[in-house]
Amino acid sequence: MLPVRSRPLLLSAILALTACAPLSIYHRPGAEVSKMESDLLSCEIAALADVPVNNQIRQEPPIYIPARRYCNTNGYCYTRGGYFEQGRIYTVDVNADLRTRAETSCMANQGYVPVTIANCPNSVFWAVPKASTTVLPRLTDRSCAVRYQDGSWQIVNQAG
Numbered sequence: 001m002l003p004v005r006s007r008p009l010l011l012s013a014i015l016a017l018t019a020c021a022p023l024s025i026y027h028r029p030g031a032e033v034s035k036m037e038s039d040l041l042s043c044e045i046a047a048l049a050d051v052p053v054n055n056q057i058r059q060e061p062p063i064y065i066p067a068r069r070y071c072n073t074n075g076y077c078y079t080r081g082g083y084f085e086q087g088r089i090y091t092v093d094v095n096a097d098l099r100t101r102a103e104t105s106c107m108a109n110q111g112y113v114p115v116t117i118a119n120c121p122n123s124v125f126w127a128v129p130k131a132s133t134t135v136l137p138r139l140t141d142r143s144c145a146v147r148y149q150d151g152s153w154q155i156v157n158q159a160g
Contacts, residue, residue, distance in 0.1 A: 022117060023117045023153055024114065024115070028113070030135065030136065030138075031112070031136045032136075033133055039107065039112065043103045043107050043110075047103040047106060052095065054095040055093050058092055062084040063084065117144060117145040119145055120158075124146070125146050132148065132152035132153065133153060140157050
């Protein structure tokens with residue numbers, strides 16, 4: 001468990017890294033962002049109900065550390081026998097992929113498609129008026145995204 005004073009730093013690092021990643025959303029031209037988010041929440045709830053979390057505990061195989069020979073400055077040498085280190089124990093939700101497919105199918109039934117939109121170059125970021133997208137625009141090959149610190153974003157269709 002992280003110390004309490006380290007948590008804000010970790011959260012800041014995570015937010016900074018997600019700001020660098022491209023914007024991945026469900027898209028339907030002309031749909032309001034609030035409607036898309038509401039539809040997504042409904043689909044996430046339905047997918048979780050239809051395909052519940054199924055965590056399983058697993059273990060990686062053990063690792064054999066071979067014997068090593070050690071010698072001191074007097075020339076006395078000895079061999080320490082090999083040994084096994086226990087494999088890492090971890091938890092995996094075996095239904096996660098199926099739940100994601102159920103969510104994507106639910107959104108597709110409402111006319112949305114998953115899209116990934118590249119971040120806008122700095123020149124575009126500084127040139128556009130700062131406003132969050134409220135209605136999803138038609139995307140072009142020159143569409144890019146601007147992310148804001150509050151978690152909102154703006155889709156920009158660059159001229160050209």
